[in-house]
């Protein structure tokens with residue numbers, strides 16, 4: 001397994017962080033240094049707390065550094081679906097929070113990292129239009145317009161659907177590493193430090209412990225393994241991707257189709273990063289395995305060929321874990337005295353994750369109840 005995002009020189013040059021060595025004390029400990037955990041580190045240190053952060057692998061070793069790189073406004077369900085499931089205030093509230101998060105990331109990391117190209121929701125695959133999905137695109141469009149969120153109809157070389165001009169793309173590994181580099185001056189961060197147990201006021205790792213009155217567990221896939229009391233509230237699934245060699249210019253921005261199950265972005269050098277197929281192999285993909293599987297990879301190769309409108313050379317294949325919740329609302333929960341958890345982004349955590357991680361910090365420090373867009 002190799003991850004295309006790690007070829008970026010800024011990622012390859014990451015010097016790494018030392019593991020924890022022995023027992024330490026801090027005001028707060030953050031478990032998991034993906035984009036969500038780093039948002040918690042930023043929030044806690046911004047409030048003047050001494051923070052220790054730990055990750056089992058490299059920063060962004062999980063989905064946060066291995067995903068499709070889509071920075072899409074909104075929650076996992078499309079806006080009209082989310083309104084139907086959760087009510088207008090919750091669905092629109094989360095949508096607006098993710099748009100604000102995108103503005104913050106774009107301003108902080110700059111255009112060299114965050115590509116503000118918009119996104120296309122395609123009805124069906126390129127060359128295989130789906131009239132039923134086009135009708136759903138129209139419902140989606142109506143909900144966006146009703147709430148003043150920018151959207152246009154797309155009718156182009158790939159097919160028909162929607163264009164969302166406010167969305168963006170990123171190399172997710174670079175995003176996490178640039179963020180960790182900056183936060184390293186404000187907090188003590190450790191890589192290659194697996195947490196074995198989280199208890200009230202204490203985090204035990206393979207290399208020592210962190211005593212802290214506040215503990216934020218920011219782990220998406222596998223959250224219910226680290227915190228068994230969350231079993232039944234989040235369920236882990238594998239999502240898979242591949243990258244190709246350069247192809248002719250085809251994708252002007254990130255493109256997702258088949259209701260978001262398949263997705264691709266074309267990188268500046270012409271390569272495609274493509275993912276999907278989970279719904280086609282759903283039983284096998286409810287797993288904690290994190291290696292790519294032949295069946296799903298074959299499906300994604302087919303998607304890549306449609307995106308490229310021709311044959312592709314596969315250069316990288318990878319997979320990672322994410323957490324799903326029953327109704328698609330992310331989880332933000334108190335799980336102990338001073339211990340809070342954030343996760344369960346149902347496959348769309350690049351912007352939702354940091355929003356929810358900050359809500360978890362507010363829950364731990366201020367007792368602020370989680371917003372209505374979080375699962376109770």
Ligand SMILES: Cc1cc2nc3c(=O)[nH]c(=O)nc-3n(C[C@H](O)[C@H](O)[C@H](O)COP(=O)(O)OP(=O)(O)OC[C@H]3O[C@@H](n4cnc5c(N)ncnc54)[C@H](O)[C@@H]3O)c2cc1C
Pocket residue numbers: 031032033034035036037054055056057058059060061062063064065066067068069070071072193194195196218219220221222226238239240241275319320321322343345346347348349350351352353
């Ligand atoms: C293939 C794929 C494509 C995706 N595409 C998109 C997309 O385009 N847009 C989007 O918005 N979302 C996408 N997602 C979902 C998104 O990547 C995740 O929801 C999000 O990145 C979760 O980030 P996180 O920081 O909350 O958690 P994670 O990335 O899960 O980070 C948790 C961290 O905790 C660490 N950890 C776990 N257990 C322990 C332990 N016991 N001790 C210490 N550390 C531990 C892990 O090493 C990891 O670094 C995709 C996911 C995948 C897998």
